[in-house]
Amino acid sequence: MTANGMPAPGFEASAPCAPPTGNLVPLMHEIRHALTRWLEQGEEHVIDLRSIPLAPGEEDRLLAQLGEGEVNARLSIQGPSDIIETRYPGVWLITHYNENESIMGRFIEVCEVPGILTSQADDIRAGLERLEDQLSNAETTA
Amino acid sequence: MSKDKTLGETLQERGISRRSFLKFCATTASMMALPPAMIPVIAATLEKLRRPSVIWLSFQECTGCTESLTRSHSATIEDLIFDTISLDYHHTLQAASGSAAEQAREEAMQENYGNYILVVDGSIPGENNGYSTIAGISNKDMLLEVAAGAAAIVAVGSCATFGGIPHADPNPTGAVSVSDLVKDKAIVNVPGCPPIPAVITGVLVQFLTFGLPELDQLGRPAAFYGNSIHDRCYRRPFYDKGLFANSFDDEGAKKGWCLFKLGCKGPTTYNACATTKWNDGTSFPIEAGHPCLGCSEPDFWDAGGFYKALSIPTEDIGKTAVYAGAAGLIAGAAIGASLRARKQSAVKNHERVTIDDLDQES
Amino acid sequence: MTDTEFLLWVRGPAFSAATFIMCAGLVIRFLEIFLLGRKADLAEARGSAAAGGFRTLFRRSIPDAGSFQRSGFTIVSGYIFHIGLFIVIFLFVPHILVFETVSGLSWPGLPSNIIDATNVVTMIALLAVLIHRVKDPVMRMLSEFNDYLVWFVTFLPLLTGYLAFHRVALSAPMLIGLHILSVELLMVLFPFTKLSHAFTLWMARWYNGAIAGYKGVQS
Numbered sequence A: 001m002t003a004n005g006m007p008a009p010g011f012e013a014s015a016p017c018a019p020p021t022g023n024l025v026p027l028m029h030e031i032r033h034a035l036t037r038w039l040e041q042g043e044e045h046v047i048d049l050r051s052i053p054l055a056p057g058e059e060d061r062l063l064a065q066l067g068e069g070e071v072n073a074r075l076s077i078q079g080p081s082d083i084i085e086t087r088y089p090g091v092w093l094i095t096h097y098n099e100n101e102s103i104m105g106r107f108i109e110v111c112e113v114p115g116i117l118t119s120q121a122d123d124i125r126a127g128l129e130r131l132e133d134q135l136s137n138a139e140t141t142a
Numbered sequence B: 001m002s003k004d005k006t007l008g009e010t011l012q013e014r015g016i017s018r019r020s021f022l023k024f025c026a027t028t029a030s031m032m033a034l035p036p037a038m039i040p041v042i043a044a045t046l047e048k049l050r051r052p053s054v055i056w057l058s059f060q061e062c063t064g065c066t067e068s069l070t071r072s073h074s075a076t077i078e079d080l081i082f083d084t085i086s087l088d089y090h091h092t093l094q095a096a097s098g099s100a101a102e103q104a105r106e107e108a109m110q111e112n113y114g115n116y117i118l119v120v121d122g123s124i125p126g127e128n129n130g131y132s133t134i135a136g137i138s139n140k141d142m143l144l145e146v147a148a149g150a151a152a153i154v155a156v157g158s159c160a161t162f163g164g165i166p167h168a169d170p171n172p173t174g175a176v177s178v179s180d181l182v183k184d185k186a187i188v189n190v191p192g193c194p195p196i197p198a199v200i201t202g203v204l205v206q207f208l209t210f211g212l213p214e215l216d217q218l219g220r221p222a223a224f225y226g227n228s229i230h231d232r233c234y235r236r237p238f239y240d241k242g243l244f245a246n247s248f249d250d251e252g253a254k255k256g257w258c259l260f261k262l263g264c265k266g267p268t269t270y271n272a273c274a275t276t277k278w279n280d281g282t283s284f285p286i287e288a289g290h291p292c293l294g295c296s297e298p299d300f301w302d303a304g305g306f307y308k309a310l311s312i313p314t315e316d317i318g319k320t321a322v323y324a325g326a327a328g329l330i331a332g333a334a335i336g337a338s339l340r341a342r343k344q345s346a347v348k349n350h351e352r353v354t355i356d357d358l359d360q361e362s
Numbered sequence C: 001m002t003d004t005e006f007l008l009w010v011r012g013p014a015f016s017a018a019t020f021i022m023c024a025g026l027v028i029r030f031l032e033i034f035l036l037g038r039k040a041d042l043a044e045a046r047g048s049a050a051a052g053g054f055r056t057l058f059r060r061s062i063p064d065a066g067s068f069q070r071s072g073f074t075i076v077s078g079y080i081f082h083i084g085l086f087i088v089i090f091l092f093v094p095h096i097l098v099f100e101t102v103s104g105l106s107w108p109g110l111p112s113n114i115i116d117a118t119n120v121v122t123m124i125a126l127l128a129v130l131i132h133r134v135k136d137p138v139m140r141m142l143s144e145f146n147d148y149l150v151w152f153v154t155f156l157p158l159l160t161g162y163l164a165f166h167r168v169a170l171s172a173p174m175l176i177g178l179h180i181l182s183v184e185l186l187m188v189l190f191p192f193t194k195l196s197h198a199f200t201l202w203m204a205r206w207y208n209g210a211i212a213g214y215k216g217v218q219s
Helices: A024-041 A058-066 A121-141 B007-013 B018-031 B036-047 B064-070 B075-084 B098-111 B139-148 B157-162 B197-210 B236-241 B317-348 B355-359 C003-011 C013-036 C049-059 C065-090 C093-103 C112-135 C137-142 C145-166 C172-192 C194-215
Strands: A045-048 A072-076 A080-085 A091-097 A103-110 B053-058 B086-089 B116-121 B150-156 B187-190
Touching: A024 A045, A024 A058, A024 A103, A045 B036, A058 A091, A091 B018, A103 B018, A121 B018, B007 B018, B007 B036, B018 B036, B018 B197, B036 B197, B053 B098, B053 B139, B064 B197, B086 B098, B116 B139, B116 B157, B139 B150, B150 B157, B150 B197, B157 B187, B187 B197, B236 C112, B317 C013, B317 C093, C003 C013, C003 C172, C013 C172, C013 C194, C049 C194, C065 C093, C065 C112, C065 C145, C112 C137, C112 C145, C145 C172, C145 C194, C172 C194
Parallel strands: B053 B086, B053 B116, B116 B150, B150 B187
Antiparallel strands: A045 A103, A072 A080, A080 A091, A091 A103
């Protein structure tokens, strides 16, 4: 028991002012099912955390439960975005921030690697053009 | 002409990577409460989008809706929105003024007749057109003229959607809403005082991507106004348990109990405040300890008082009861006296009691 | 008229009108009863009228064995729905707020889910009472339009209250508005139907007890 008589923080407890919604355990089961489906059929799954009502403090508890694994990537794409593989491989946490470091969106993706982390064909083409320009400039000046 | 480029081409030109675009589509889908499976659909549709012309008319308003939109912290999304549209006319934001501005508006209307989007904030004086004019043109005339060539109309804020504060009792300017005046065009109502900025941009993006959204009986997009505050409020367990705050900052209030007794209009208010919240999901009035005003509902200024609970009658019932009692005394005395007189004459005349007398109800 | 306008009308002028009619009506009915007067009992008092009257006020709430055997169903179901009505009307916090506004008095309420369960029990009891009234030959013969009307205007607020609490089918303003409107209907009909028994029963019990007490017999 904590000082104000609330049950000690566990998987379902929440901040003193708000009662828990009870959504954490079902969420973790959804992730478990998604991992099983990926292993058996290669099917990916995305969960939009914004769409699930969570009481204040519950999202922090969820993130603490998911933890951090081996990969931590920070993208700079019109504001930073953090992509981390959680302590469960195949379960990725993607957090999008705007330029003022406010959270724009948060997703859990169960997949091999989130699509947004991979290089995009359009960007590769644009980069190739820049490289070709740079090389042709270098050749003319060399 | 810049207006003929697609959004995808425009973004590429500005060096915005496809990754950034995908991020925008993901966060937009989240904001519009669409499932993640729709993200590729949004991406495919938006990148082919050609910049539509938007004319923004501001009438009897406090500019709060524009402020809400432009003060938004999610600068990236708003920048992209305003880059995807060609904002051809907006009092507060445009550089031109005076007759040059009006001329720009007329040119944009002519060039894009039948295809531009009209966004309106502020209410319109319905009868005496002198109350609010722009460049000598009354609000009503300007609205009807611009609405005639619009593909669709988005009424932003409670003033444009329901009349708002100018419409509140006694409504000295005869203020009416856009839908009171324009009857032959599709109108999307985005009420709120002001509306949540993410909702304003979400509706615009939703409209640009998917066309006219599903609307409720008051013309509001169901995606954002489909649930009441009460049904998504995190304090709902306290309402269900019967734990209420009795006054501001009392014990119950400090424990975060339900604000029904303090006049919360959450049960009858439909908006996204409880889920989307304000200031990029920071908080919303109830979370800050203040009861919901019901600002996205019609006539919320005259809904019986912000601090009067929903179950309480709006008029002075105690006084009515006293007057009724007095009226009853007078009428009752008269009726009672006549009944007594009738009884006494019946006794005097030795009249018999019949079965019909016993069967009488009064 | 939009749903919101309907709710505001129902909370505003309609409620005032219903209150006026109910209060004036009740006062008129009381005066009609009292001003008719009673024949003076010229015999010498054998006991205390007041004691008899007072005792009977409470004694009549307990059914005697004979009544129970004859109409046990009516007594049990009657008690259930009366107690249920009391709980649902007077111990639900949004209702307590209305009483507080009118009278200044307030009291604690019960958790809303308990009120909800009580509401369901009360509705079931009322339905049972109606079925009994229709099926029992004596009850059916005695029943008139007014009896069914009174049942209906009592049942309707419970039903609309249930729908408003669970927010089923219609918009919230419409559901709450319909609930308040059904209560206003009840209020308006209260003084002019058998519903007024809620007030007149105390007078009737007192008088019956007083007669008996004056004569020195138990009542």
